[in-house]
Amino acid sequence: MRRIFLATGLLALLFNFNCGGSGPTSTDGGPGPKEIWMENLSFVPAAKTVGVLTTITWTNKDSMDHTVTSGTPGNPDGKFASAVLAPNQTFMHTFNDVGVYPFYCSIHTFMTGSVTVE
Numbered sequence: 373m374r375r376i377f378l379a380t381g382l383l384a385l386l387f388n389f390n391c392g393g394s395g396p397t398s399t400d401g402g403p404g405p406k407e408i409w410m411e412n413l414s415f416v417p418a419a420k421t422v423g424v425l426t427t428i429t430w431t432n433k434d435s436m437d438h439t440v441t442s443g444t445p446g447n448p449d450g451k452f453a454s455a456v457l458a459p460n461q462t463f464m465h466t467f468n469d470v471g472v473y474p475f476y477c478s479i480h481t482f483m484t485g486s487v488t489v490e
Contacts (some may be wrong), residue, residue, distance in 0.1 A: 407431060408485065410457070410477070414487045415485035424489055427466040428478045432457040440465075442463035453478075 374413035397486035402416070403409045406426060409416045411433040430440045437456045440463050443449035451473065458461065466472065467489045 404445045408487075409433045410440075410483070413480055413483060415475075415477075415483055418485040419488070420485075421488040421490060422467060424470060425466065425468060426489070427464055428487060430454065430457070432459050434460050435459055437479060437485065439479055441476055442473060442475050442479045444474050445476050445484070446477075447487075448478075 374387055383407050390397055406422070406428055408420060408428060408430045409432075410430060412435065414481075415430075420428065432438050439456055439460055440452070440454040442451040442453060452465040456479070467487060470489050473487045473489065475487070
């Protein structure tokens with residue numbers, strides 16, 4: 373009986389590992405085409421190219437708070453800014469115009485990235 377229980381538990385674990393997960397992520401478990409993650413004190417990916425009218429979702433996958441602030445450290449440009457994002461919180465912004473949009477974390481100013489809109 374104990375072996376059946378163990379085997380059933382292992383099968384359930386393998387099924388959840390291979391088929392689990394939710395949200396718009398890529399097949400390798402990374403951010404999807406309209407996502408940027410904050411993890412390991414970095415934006416992942418640090419650079420993204422999208423089309424006009426694309427909404428990007430930043431998700432804090434880290435264990436500490438972060439922000440998303442448009443512009444460069446010390447020079448915010450006021451185009452978009454999140455509140456402080458606790459772990460697992462998100463921020464969304466729709467890019468309406470062609471251009472390059474740098475952004476950074478106002479808490480950890482070494483965390484920088486950019487969105488290029490074509």
